[in-house]
Amino acid sequence: MKTDLQLDKQQFESLLAGIWLGSADVLALVKQLGSSAASKDGFTHLLLSALANRSGAIDTAESHIYKAFTADPGLLKKLLPPESPNHGAALATEYPMTQFDTCPVCRSGERHSVFAGLVVAHLCYHEALAPLLHWVECQGCSHVYAREQNASDALFGGPPRATTHSTDISMERYNNDCESVAHLTEMRRGGRVLEIGPGNGTRLAAFRDMGMVTLGLEIQEEIAAHCQRLGLNVRLEDFLKHSPDAPYDVIALGDVIEHLPDLHGSLEKIRDMAAPDGLLWMSTPQYDNFILQEARTRGADPYLVELEHWHYFTRASLIRLMEEYGFQLIRQRMGKTFIASVEYTFQRS
Ligand SMILES: [Zn+2]
Structure with a gap:
């Protein structure tokens, strides 16, 4: 049989x-x-x-x-x-998990569960990781987050493939990235750009090709090496430890913020690196976006089983977090790279 x-x-x-x-x-x-x-x-x-x-x-x-x-x-x-x-x-019987007892955005302890996602089919899953993510929604600010998440060293400590994200490059990705950031290059012509987590490098290339002075900081060795092979100015360095020579006119985080365990520590650092009127561009999946709301009714929301995500922002929880650090939303549109990943531009004031 x-x-x-x-x-x-x-x-x-x-x-x-x-x-x-x-x-x-x-x-x-x-x-x-x-x-x-x-x-x-x-x-x-x-x-x-x-x-x-x-x-x-x-x-x-x-x-x-x-x-x-x-x-x-x-x-x-x-x-x-x-x-x-x-x-x-x-x-296993136990996993080294990082617990969130309160909301990582507004620190409220009031919350309700929204989903328990089985994550073993994820590309980056390995045996040292818990098989599920338990998502909760904050009653205070609507932020959706993993109640507990595999510790960063466990997420990054698995087999080599677990630390390698897509480094695919294509004309389409490059063209999409040019469209995404063109307004930033017009608003801060020739300015200094810091990209945190440049990934496949096409966005940083777009910035550079449109005349900006660029630097990318990447914590995954293979990805940093990939970007360097493309001739991009990318360093293997944790942005939280970065000491800039001068403030940045534009800071970009393309599908990065949902991976950051410590939102407040990260935003404090980003604010300190930004020019007084600096622009902050980011893309991230938006939980209350109509496309994802519809996908959830079909059991097809990919982000609920996205093993490496700690956060699933609503529009309100993201704006609340950014405003706490002096960033006002000035522009928003749907991205073209990942399903319902929304692109936001904030300006420091
Ligand atoms: Zn909250």
Whole structure:
């Protein structure tokens, strides 16, 4: 009897979506899971976790995810193909997690759960990481954040692929980035730009090619090396430890802020590095954006299973945080790189 489904990544994700939607199709897959009662128990718990999420019983959903792995520590081996880095992943009893007891934006302790997301299918998942993220929404400022998150050294300490994000470059990405930042280059012609976390480097290249004086700071060695190979002025350096020669006219964070554990410490540093009328450009997924609200009704919000995100800003929680550091919103538009990642321009006043 065949005991392993060995689904590929796309099939596995479809399966999870099917479970989430309570699809009857998954019942056929349950039958293929083999004769082991443990497998069926594990799979049933995943099914129950999905249904609990759908009905808003998030603590129950979380408990079923843990029970799924306890019932069958080899559950993923049965679901994922051998070439998957998570094929052999099993649940540990404890993980080094960073807890948020209060909102990382407004510090209110009032909150309610919104989702328990199984994150083992994520590209950067590895066995030293907890298998789920438990998202909560702050009652004080509407910010959505992970109640506890894998500690940074665990997130960055896994297999090499866990620390390598996309370094794909294309004309399309470059053109999109030129469009995104053109207004900044017009407002501060020839000015000094700092990009925190330049990633594939196309945005920093756009700034440079439009006449700005650029520097990128990157904490991942492979990505810094990639940018340097493209001829970009990028250093392997933590922005929190950076000492600028002079204030920056523009500071850019492209899909970076949702990865920062300490928002207030980071914004304080950014404010201190910015010119008195400096511009702060950022993109980040917006939780209350209509596209993502609609996606959640279909069980298809990718950011709830985005393993490395600590935050999921609403428009209000982002503006509140920025205003605390003297940055006023002056421009907003939808980006083109990631689904419903919104681009915001703030000006220091
Ligand atoms: Zn809050």
